[in-house]
Amino acid sequence: MAKRQPNPSLARLLTEGQFTQGAFARAVNVVGTEYGRPTGYSQPNVSQWLAGTEPEAPARAAILEALTRRLGRLVTHTEAGFPPPADQPTTPTGTVEGLIELGRQDMDPSRRSVLGASLFAVAMNVPGWQDVLARAESIQRGVTIRIGMPEVASVIAMTEELSGIDDKFGGRAARPMAASYLVNQVGPYLRAEAPEAVRKAMMSAASDLCYLTGYMAVDEGLHGLAQRYYVKALELAGIADDHLTYCTTLRGMSVQAVDLGHGRRALHLADAASAASPVAGPRMRAFLAGQQAHSAAQIGDTATAMRLIGEAERAMDRAESESKAFGSYDPSSLNYHIGQVRYELGHLTGAVESLELSDKLRNDVYRRTRVRYGALLAEWQLKAGKTDHAWATWHAVLDAMPCR
Structure with missing residues (x-):
C-alpha cells in the first residue's frame, strides 16, 4: 500500500x-x-x-x-479522499447498452471477482416510475433485424425455463446461462426494428429476465451485482409501461434489504412497490403487504407490522376463495412472512410454528426455497430449544440440497 x-x-x-x-x-x-x-x-x-x-x-x-x-447519503471515492477505482467499467448511458455491458462483464470469468465483490448499497439511487418513463426516449432501435411477437414469446419461455432451474438447483446453476442469453439473444432483440407494441412487449420480457437474474445473484450472495440487475429491470419495466414487473422488482429489492438487516431501506422499497403497483387483486395485495409487514417488524414498528400482516392474511383468504394459483404468492409464502414478523418482534415460539406450517404447505417443486427456508427453520428450532426437530430439519435440508 x-x-x-x-x-x-x-x-x-x-x-x-x-x-x-x-x-x-x-x-x-x-x-x-x-x-x-x-x-x-x-x-x-x-x-x-x-x-x-x-x-x-x-x-x-x-x-x-x-x-x-x-x-444516510452516497459517499464517493473522491469525497473520502480516495482515487477512483482503476478497473471501474465505463457505464454506457443507454439502458440497453448498460444492460449488455453488465451481462458481458458477468459472463467474463476475469471480471466475475470484481462484480462479485461489489457491495449492497443502502443509498443506491432507485429510479422512480416517472424517471424510467423519461428514459424511453433514449432507446435507439436498430435496423439490422426485425422482430415480432414470436421473439417475445421465446424470451418469456426461456425466462420460465431458467426460473424452473433456479427453483430446483438455485441461482448458481442458472445465472451464467441467463447472463449469456441476455447478451447474445435479448440484447439484439432490444435494439431491433419492431412495431411499438412488440417493442414494449420485448422490453417487458427483458425486464422480467433481468429481475430473475438479479434474484439469482442474491441467491449467490452477490448483492451489489443483484442491485445492478434490479435497476436495469426497473428501467426496462418503465419503458415497457409494465407496472407489475416494476413493483415486483422493488419488492425483490426490499426482500434483499431486509434479509441483510436494513429494515428502514426495506420498508421504503416495499412501500414504493405498493404505491407503484397496478390495481391490485387480493393475491397481489397479500404479496406486497407481507413484505411491508416483515420490514416494519424489523425496525420495531409493531403496530404497522401487525396491521399489514393482518391485511395480508385477509387478502390471502379472498385470493384462495377465488382461485388457487400455482407459482405465485401462496399460503406457504404468507406463513413465512407471519413467521418473520413474529421473529422480529421477539415471539420465537410462534415464529417457529409459522415457519413449520410454511414448510408443510410448500409445493415440492420449490427445492431451492425448501433448502433456504429449511435452514432458517432449523436455526430457529435450535434457538427455541427444539433440538430434535432442528436435527430432523437439517437432515431434510441436506437431503434436498443438489450436489455441487
Missing part, C-alpha cells in the same frame, strides 16, 4: 458520522463480512488510513459503504 499525505477528507467524514476510530473499524468489518470477505480491522488501521496509507480496493469499497450507511 502506497504512502501519501494525510487524508483530511476521510477525517471530516468520520467526524460528521460521529465515529470513533475503533467504532469505524468495526463498521467496516461488518460490511466486509456481509459481502463474503471478512476483515479484522481495528483502530490502528483507521489511524493509518487517516495518516495517508491508502487502503486496498476491497477495503476502500467497504469504507465507503460503511460511511454511506452511517451518513
Whole structure:
C-alpha cells in the first residue's frame, strides 16, 4: 500500500458520522463480512488510513459503504479522499447498452471477482416510475433485424425455463446461462426494428429476465451485482409501461434489504412497490403487504407490522376463495412472512410454528426455497430449544440440497 499525505477528507467524514476510530473499524468489518470477505480491522488501521496509507480496493469499497450507511447519503471515492477505482467499467448511458455491458462483464470469468465483490448499497439511487418513463426516449432501435411477437414469446419461455432451474438447483446453476442469453439473444432483440407494441412487449420480457437474474445473484450472495440487475429491470419495466414487473422488482429489492438487516431501506422499497403497483387483486395485495409487514417488524414498528400482516392474511383468504394459483404468492409464502414478523418482534415460539406450517404447505417443486427456508427453520428450532426437530430439519435440508 502506497504512502501519501494525510487524508483530511476521510477525517471530516468520520467526524460528521460521529465515529470513533475503533467504532469505524468495526463498521467496516461488518460490511466486509456481509459481502463474503471478512476483515479484522481495528483502530490502528483507521489511524493509518487517516495518516495517508491508502487502503486496498476491497477495503476502500467497504469504507465507503460503511460511511454511506452511517451518513444516510452516497459517499464517493473522491469525497473520502480516495482515487477512483482503476478497473471501474465505463457505464454506457443507454439502458440497453448498460444492460449488455453488465451481462458481458458477468459472463467474463476475469471480471466475475470484481462484480462479485461489489457491495449492497443502502443509498443506491432507485429510479422512480416517472424517471424510467423519461428514459424511453433514449432507446435507439436498430435496423439490422426485425422482430415480432414470436421473439417475445421465446424470451418469456426461456425466462420460465431458467426460473424452473433456479427453483430446483438455485441461482448458481442458472445465472451464467441467463447472463449469456441476455447478451447474445435479448440484447439484439432490444435494439431491433419492431412495431411499438412488440417493442414494449420485448422490453417487458427483458425486464422480467433481468429481475430473475438479479434474484439469482442474491441467491449467490452477490448483492451489489443483484442491485445492478434490479435497476436495469426497473428501467426496462418503465419503458415497457409494465407496472407489475416494476413493483415486483422493488419488492425483490426490499426482500434483499431486509434479509441483510436494513429494515428502514426495506420498508421504503416495499412501500414504493405498493404505491407503484397496478390495481391490485387480493393475491397481489397479500404479496406486497407481507413484505411491508416483515420490514416494519424489523425496525420495531409493531403496530404497522401487525396491521399489514393482518391485511395480508385477509387478502390471502379472498385470493384462495377465488382461485388457487400455482407459482405465485401462496399460503406457504404468507406463513413465512407471519413467521418473520413474529421473529422480529421477539415471539420465537410462534415464529417457529409459522415457519413449520410454511414448510408443510410448500409445493415440492420449490427445492431451492425448501433448502433456504429449511435452514432458517432449523436455526430457529435450535434457538427455541427444539433440538430434535432442528436435527430432523437439517437432515431434510441436506437431503434436498443438489450436489455441487
